[in-house]
Amino acid sequence: MSVIVFFTNIMLLLLLVWWLWKQPCLNSIRPYVLPALAFKLVCGVLVGLLYHHYYKEGDTITFKNASLILSSYAKQDLTGYIRLILFNEFSSESFRSSVPFSRLPNFSNSFFFIKLLSLFNLLTNSSYYLNALYLSLFSFWGTATLVTTLVKLEPKYKMAAVIAFLYFPSVVFWSSGVLKDSLIFGSMCWVIAMALELASGKRLEKLNWLLMPLLLYLFVRLKFFLALLLLPLLLIYLLVRITANKTKHLKSLGAQLVAVGLSACFFGVIGAWLVKEYNNAFFYRNLVYTYDEMLKLSVGQPSIKFTKLEPTLSSMLLNAPEALFGAIYRPFIWEAANNPLHLLMGFENLVILLLTIVAIAALLLQKKRLPTPKQLLFLLIILSFGVIIGLTTPNFGTLSRYRIAFLPFLVYLLLQSSYVQHLLQKLQAKPHF
Known part of the structure; x- marks a missing residue:
């Protein structure tokens, strides 16, 4: 050059x-x-x-x-x-x-x-x-x-x-x-x-x-499959918020939350049905194939392993909780073995786990309030992205890279807990970056 x-x-x-x-x-x-x-x-x-x-x-x-x-x-x-x-x-x-x-x-x-x-x-x-x-x-x-x-x-x-x-x-x-x-x-x-x-x-x-x-x-x-999940959620959120500004029926926060949640569930059910009926379950089969191929990269190493993952909607739903948990919190520090990159990921996951515990404590011990529609939108992004990425990415090295699609939204929500906010206000007054 x-x-x-x-x-x-x-x-x-x-x-x-x-x-x-x-x-x-x-x-x-x-x-x-x-x-x-x-x-x-x-x-x-x-x-x-x-x-x-x-x-x-x-x-x-x-x-x-x-x-x-x-x-x-x-x-x-x-x-x-x-x-x-x-x-x-x-x-x-x-x-x-x-x-x-x-x-x-x-x-x-x-x-x-x-x-x-x-x-x-x-x-x-x-x-x-x-x-x-x-x-x-x-x-x-x-x-x-x-x-x-x-x-x-x-x-x-x-x-x-x-x-x-x-x-x-x-x-x-x-x-x-x-x-x-x-x-x-x-x-x-x-x-x-x-x-x-x-x-x-x-x-x-x-x-x-x-x-x-x-x-x-x-x-x-x-990233077509992420866009297929994200764009309908954004469209639902956009329509609900615009409608709320023009009609009294959606003025209340609770009504907006119900509208966003029900609309997301409706489109999720319709999407799952269309995948099954008109695509010959290609999406599910490709998901299982991707999981199997990724699992081969983790031979002899800790990874996300499902008891039985089949190309059916019922199997996906049964394994979804474990997939989401694994995508967010694994690998644990003790699973890092001699892999320095897994160790760094394990420390980061420990921070996320501690933030989760603090956020749950704040919700239980303090005055309860409804989430905002934007918080619900981000929660839906975390759930949908986390499940799909967790189901298809058992290899922790690859998982660390793919999960950035939802991880900052999770951290953003966790940092909004009242206990953490008290500390962040001090940082905001005197930037340390």
Whole structure:
């Protein structure tokens, strides 16, 4: 990589950081922005070092090598490369066979990510770590957008949002670097932020309206099954909140909670029935297949093991509690054995367990109050994502990465307990980040 290309990209990254820093929406969390961004960018680099020098294999290395094939093709046949990027047209079958995940290019999210990465290669002259910085910055932008929205809607939970989304270790680490998760997490946070803004009656900025179709497509294209769970929940929440502003029947908090809960249950039942009747239980069979394949990666190691997982709705429901518990609280510290990454995950899970105990104690010992519709929305996201990810991801290493889709929402809710809030108010008065 030439020195000119390197410094040009560094200047472009600094320009993007400056543009982000100047956004007025960040005023509410400005003391935490630069430290959180630095943490994010460092994690993007550390992800690459972890895979290249510790694992010495993995998704990010496969994506990098595959994108290099496409970038090299762009230099040889630019017209053919453009047709490949836009229409998934390969010049030959032999060329197709040389690119991983290209067997079903119209459906593979990994191949879609490889194409995007090859475009970054053209900008960075195929620098892995410059690509990591760009993707980490995108992820941070989407995350910060959601945090500022949450702070705007509920200022008293500012520190809870900042810690859960911008500083919680595994969330920041696994949503950084050259991984699909960087784009998935960033676009998902952005989509949720816009839905919350609309539901609160706020006007979206013109830039957000322009970006909405692109980022919504990016999220759906990269993680369809999560989008299939999330988008109906957001739509239900949005409709209930908008209706509440126009009719007296949904003015009360209890009525809104009932409307969101019943609507979510109704669409869940309809969705389960459609999967069974019109898809020949393909979803359930694919879920069991994914679980079995992941379990093979955990031979001789602790993992989430179900007594009997079958491709039926009844089997999924019976195993759902264990799947959810495992996705949130495992591995335990004593299950880490000699695996340092599992040990770090175990310590993090211990913190989550302690926060859960404190939150339950606060609910039982103090005056009971109804949750807000937004809290119920986040709880439904945690339950649906947690069950699906727990059912399909018995391997703890992979679980640590996949569960970032719901983990910050759980931490955000747990940090809202009155006992924890008392401590966070002190942190908010004197930022320590």
